Amino acid sequence: MDFLNSQHLTSQNGFVHLFHDAGDFTYFASVSDYVQCKPGIITVQKAGTAVGKGMQHEVVFHWDKSARAFVPREEDMRKTIQQNDFVMFRFCRAEPGQPTCFILGQRGDKVEFDSRRLRTQQAFTHFFLTAGEHSYHMGRGIYQISVTDHREFAVEEHKARASDAVVIIVNGGDPSLKHAKIVTGQTIIWAVEKGENVSIEGEAYKPRT
Amino acid sequence: MDATIAVSEPGVNVVLQKAIALAHAASSDTATWGPFQVGYSASVALSGGVAVLENAPANKLDLNNVNVAGSVSAFFTFDLGLILPTICIPPFQVCVDIPFIGNVCTPQFCIPWPSVHVAVNLPFAFGLSASFGFRVDDLGTKWGIVLLIDPFSARFDLTPMGPLIIAAIQNEVSNTLGSIPLIGGLIAGLVNTVIGAFSGVLSLLDLLNVNIPYTLLTFDKTQTFVPTNIPLLGDAPVNMTLALLQAEVLDRELLAEGQLA
Numbered sequence: 001m002d003f004l005n006s007q008h009l010t011s012q013n014g015f016v017h018l019f020h021d022a023g024d025f026t027y028f029a030s031v032s033d034y035v036q037c038k039p040g041i042i043t044v045q046k047a048g049t050a051v052g053k054g055m056q057h058e059v060v061f062h063w064d065k066s067a068r069a070f071v072p073r074e075e076d077m078r079k080t081i082q083q084n085d086f087v088m089f090r091f092c093r094a095e096p097g098q099p100t101c102f103i104l105g106q107r108g109d110k111v112e113f114d115s116r117r118l119r120t121q122q123a124f125t126h127f128f129l130t131a132g133e134h135s136y137h138m139g140r141g142i143y144q145i146s147v148t149d150h151r152e153f154a155v156e157e158h159k160a161r162a163s164d165a166v167v168i169i170v171n172g173g174d175p176s177l178k179h180a181k182i183v184t185g186q187t188i189i190w191a192v193e194k195g196e197n198v199s200i201e202g203e204a205y206k207p208r209t
Numbered sequence: 210m211d212a213t214i215a216v217s218e219p220g221v222n223v224v225l226q227k228a229i230a231l232a233h234a235a236s237s238d239t240a241t242w243g244p245f246q247v248g249y250s251a252s253v254a255l256s257g258g259v260a261v262l263e264n265a266p267a268n269k270l271d272l273n274n275v276n277v278a279g280s281v282s283a284f285f286t287f288d289l290g291l292i293l294p295t296i297c298i299p300p301f302q303v304c305v306d307i308p309f310i311g312n313v314c315t316p317q318f319c320i321p322w323p324s325v326h327v328a329v330n331l332p333f334a335f336g337l338s339a340s341f342g343f344r345v346d347d348l349g350t351k352w353g354i355v356l357l358i359d360p361f362s363a364r365f366d367l368t369p370m371g372p373l374i375i376a377a378i379q380n381e382v383s384n385t386l387g388s389i390p391l392i393g394g395l396i397a398g399l400v401n402t403v404i405g406a407f408s409g410v411l412s413l414l415d416l417l418n419v420n421i422p423y424t425l426l427t428f429d430k431t432q433t434f435v436p437t438n439i440p441l442l443g444d445a446p447v448n449m450t451l452a453l454l455q456a457e458v459l460d461r462e463l464l465a466e467g468q469l470a
Contacts, residue, residue, distance in 0.1 A: 014316035054311045090316035093298070123307070125315055127299045165303035165315050185299050187315040191307045 002147075004136055004202035006124040006190070007116040008100035011091040015103050015115040016123035016191075018054065018086040022046040025112055027105040029061045029070035029089070037069055040077045042105075047082035051121070054084035062092035063099075070101050089115070118170075118198040123191040126200075131184050132207040136200050138190075139173025143180075150184045162186045169193050211469040212451075215462040216426065221270065222260045224425060229255045229275065244291035246284075253279030255337075262458045268343060269458070270356060275337040282330040285378045289322035296320045327381040343456045343463075344422070352454040354426040354465060428454060428465065 003010055009029075019025070022044045028037035040059065057079060061070040073092075081087065089103045105113040118124055128134075131149035135142055150158045162185040169176040170192045180188060192198050216224070232255040239248035258275035302317040341356040430451050436444040452470035456463065 011318070016310060016313060018310050052308045052311050056311060056314055084311075086311055086313070088313070088316060091318070093318055093320065121309055123310060123313060127316070159301070162299070163301045163303060165305045167305050167307060169307075185301065187299060187303065189305060189307070189313060189315065191310060191313070193309050 011094035014125035278334040
């Protein structure tokens, strides 16, 4: 079944951070606050790009079994982007025994972003593999996601549905869509327009009978 | 016999050394079959060697210590991406415009099917000694004294190289593809089956057989005899036909005896 929790990222998740300020940032994916990881570097150059008009960049991690650590692709170890560009941190294929992790970004000693605590202009994505009734809580509220098995649709119909990403805009602890209805193979994006310490944590799962 | 020509053992060595210096052969080929491409190249060259003539009734030429050196190489390329569809997880990547972030494209991971290139090169070098008999062949306008390899003397054959190359390729492919989770072993087995089908092609590498038998000496069937009184006036030159030719070894000389008509 799907493990839905923005505080514990799996290969089905993505984390988006928009870089407002120019400067050098370090980042890493870690399984624990007590584990040191070799960081990658993102250099943000000054640019006149407006918020919402920046480009997407990607940092792809894979689980290194021998090192027991998440490692970015070689080309992602040092990236240069522009102000108001954003980075999608995501994962390569899942490896057996791969743990969950979080992504932390720093500017000097100061934490710039932490995927466990979503805030304004960040996003969390989850690709749903399992049909059934999912529920999750965000702040004090509990919300629903109904996932229909792709086999209940004709191929073309499923393709049309899965080609449409569902975006849930989060303001404070309040999602724009309380009950999302999707099909397996579809991705939901939780985009935080305004908020601090937001997390999406799966509560219960009922398979379809 | 009406005419006799003798070639001494050193003379035979000179002729043979020239022949050996030119005896190099090379062959290569490639074939493509869907995602598979195979190819091989082989080369061999001879050098050195000493010829010893054995008198009748043996009537043999023993060729000793010829250096044979060359290499057989083969390559095998297999690109799974040419037959397997691209598989991406999730199957669809969607881009959505989120005003306060930008145009966000959802994560997607596509499986990179491996492409395997395996190349093996097997150099070889050995000494060759073999015995040859003589035969006179009618070559149309010429008679030829031909060396025939004695089937019971030592010879060489590149055929065993084929399975050796195949085994080396199979080992490499298994090591490379076998690591793919779940289906790696299955794919490796499939690929090895295909490689095995090329064993027949590679086992045909018996390059030097094309040079045996080898024509050592040739004589025109029409021979012109010139009178001894030339340049004074007298008998004109006479053309005579070499109707028959025999070859044998006597006193470590190769004798070619002809009957004129």
